[in-house]
Amino acid sequence: MSEKLRPMDNTCDWRPNVAVEIFYSRGDRDVDPSHSTYCADQLRKHGAAPRLTDVGGVDHNGSVLQALPRLIRFFDETAKTS
Numbered sequence: 001m002s003e004k005l006r007p008m009d010n011t012c013d014w015r016p017n018v019a020v021e022i023f024y025s026r027g028d029r030d031v032d033p034s035h036s037t038y039c040a041d042q043l044r045k046h047g048a049a050p051r052l053t054d055v056g057g058v059d060h061n062g063s064v065l066q067a068l069p070r071l072i073r074f075f076d077e078t079a080k081t082s
Helices: 034-045 060-081
Strands: 021-024 051-054
Touching: 021 034, 021 060, 034 051
Parallel strands: 021 051
Antiparallel strands: none
16 A cells, blocks of 8 residues: 555544454455555454455456355354354
8 A cells, every 4th residue: 555545544443343354355456455454454453353365366356256255154154153
C-alpha cells in the first residue's frame, strides 16, 4: 500500500465482535495483497483475531470465484460455533 494513502485508511481500525477471515490473492494486480496484511494487523491491534487466506495466484475477479465457496463455508462454520 502506498505510504501516502496509509494515513487515510481506517477501514480496519476497529474491533469486530465476530470472526473475521480476509481473503486475498497474491496474483491480484488491482488491489495489492499487502493491504490484506495491513488490515489484519490493524484489526489485531484492536484485539481481533483475523484469519488471512490466500486464494492463489489469480487476478482480482478470479479471486472472487476462489473466495466465494470458502466464504460460504466460513459463514456456515461460524454459525455452528456461535
